[in-house]
Amino acid sequence: MKPRKFDLVRAESTAEALAALSESGGNAKIFAGGQSLMAMMNLRLADPDVMVDISQVTELSYLKEVGDKLEIGAAATQVELLSWPGLAEKLPLLHQAIPHLGHFQTRNRGTICGSLAHSDPSSELPLCLATLEGEVVLRSVRGERVLSAADFQLGMMTTAREDDELIVAARYPFKKPGEGFAFTEVAQRRGDFAITAVAAVASGDVTRLGVGGVADKPTAKNWTNLSDDNLDEELNAFAWELGGSDDIHATAKYRRELVRRLGRRVIEEAKACRS
Amino acid sequence: MPKLNQDSLQKIDFTLNGVAETGTAEPRMLLSDFLRNVMGVTGCHVGCEHGVCGACTVQIDGKAQRSCLTLAVQVAGRKVDTVESLAGRENPLTDLQQAFKTHHGLQCGYCTPGILMSTSEFLDRNPNPTEEEVRDMLSGHLCRCTGYAGIVNAIMATIEERQGKAAAE
The missing domain is CATH 1.10.150.120 ([2Fe-2S]-binding domain)
Incomplete structure (x- = not known):
């Protein structure tokens, strides 16, 4: 339950972190809060030769409004996002979801981009990124690219990030007039990984539901003119499309039932709070 | 850019329970092990070692955090408080x-x-x-x-x- 030996780069700038990634030949891991990666290291599920600590890179520790999105730097912590003054008004889905994300003791240290990099299929921040159609900014010594959530999130703990790339920022789109949002999840204990998490966005005649913890990555679907009469049928079809499998926490059948029940609940809530 | 070799002992200057202290640790050493085994502060308990149980929670710069998910070298220059900080040696309990x-x-x-x-x-x-x-x-x-x-x-x-x-x- 201890990490194996590794060389440690304590980067002081983004350029230093990118150089260390480039020089490592593919066996380096970035960390800032370490709330996902250090646990993986202790369990020896991750065993990089080089660890690159970006927690002291002040230029990556920021939250800023860029157009119609909030841009969150790689070193910004979850508690900083939770205490961002505009959160409830401009990002109501994150405002509802973050209290479910770990515990305050892990949010004190954990980062937003770290959670996205880890990409656990039941984790809240990747689900919100997929549901809100946010994007991530990847940078390497070769250049920078911006990927949509759909292009970035590839599968079970798998993203499109190349070995030499750093997620320098994530961007979550702000609420638009007329939109309503709702989030809920079922977990064994508050703050644990969700067995199933659901997030809904309702706007005019469009309804969007994101589901985490069932498929191998957070998955969202849109409906137009979804009426109450065919909601159950549509949710059932979506639950089966997501697949899902049995594990020690729940059966696939139970997860499908959660998609149907929780899905209806958040869609109704999101429609009711459109403003 | 400081690159720390995996076998090198790093000098860590930090504030432990209000007192300036120095210890040494390899890059891989967890803060929980450093506090207990190097600094002798055994009030930091080690439970699951993957951030779930919370037994090792200490305050770093006043914020409660998991010491088992923190590297010892990361607290250089910072303020760490363990349960020993709550009541001093001469004081009653808080x-x-x-x-x-x-x-x-x-x-x-x-x-x-x-x-x-x-x-x-x-x-x-x-x-x-x-x-x-x-x-x-x-x-x-x-x-x-x-x-x-x-x-x-x-x-x-x-x-x-x-x-x-x-x-x-």
Whole structure:
């Protein structure tokens, strides 16, 4: 339950972190809060030769409004996002979801981009990124690219990030007039990984539901003119499309039932709070 | 850019429980092991070693964090407080610690130091929480004696006592 030996780069700038990634030949891991990666290291599920600590890179520790999105730097912590003054008004889905994300003791240290990099299929921040159609900014010594959530999130703990790339920022789109949002999840204990998490966005005649913890990555679907009469049928079809499998926490059948029940609940809530 | 070799011992200057201290650790050493085995601060308990149980929770720069998910070298220049910081050697227990004693908030005591370090930060930030908020805060800790009722009672009693004192002033 201890990490194996590794060389440690304590980067002081983004350029230093990118150089260390480039020089490592593919066996380096970035960390800032370490709330996902250090646990993986202790369990020896991750065993990089080089660890690159970006927690002291002040230029990556920021939250800023860029157009119609909030841009969150790689070193910004979850508690900083939770205490961002505009959160409830401009990002109501994150405002509802973050209290479910770990515990305050892990949010004190954990980062937003770290959670996205880890990409656990039941984790809240990747689900919100997929549901809100946010994007991530990847940078390497070769250049920078911006990927949509759909292009970035590839599968079970798998993203499109190349070995030499750093997620320098994530961007979550702000609420638009007329939109309503709702989030809920079922977990064994508050703050644990969700067995199933659901997030809904309702706007005019469009309804969007994101589901985490069932498929191998957070998955969202849109409906137009979804009426109450065919909601159950549509949710059932979506639950089966997501697949899902049995594990020690729940059966696939139970997860499908959660998609149907929780899905209806958040869609109704999101429609009711459109403003 | 400081690149630390895996076998090199790093000198770590930091503030431990209000006192400037220095210790050495390899890059791979966890803060929990560093506090216990190098600095001799055994109030930091090691439970699951992957961030779930909360026994190793300490405060870094005043914020409750998992010392098992933190590298020792990362606290260089920072302020670390363990359960030993709450009551000094000569002092009686803090009000929170006394309430844990009075309300049977500790049984085997293994999870207690982490809970005290979380709760003391939590109450500093949020002096008048509801019981639901206290239980939510405690979800970051596992007590395998399952003595949560006593823990919640102790914390609620501390809040009531502090509120009473504040009202009297």
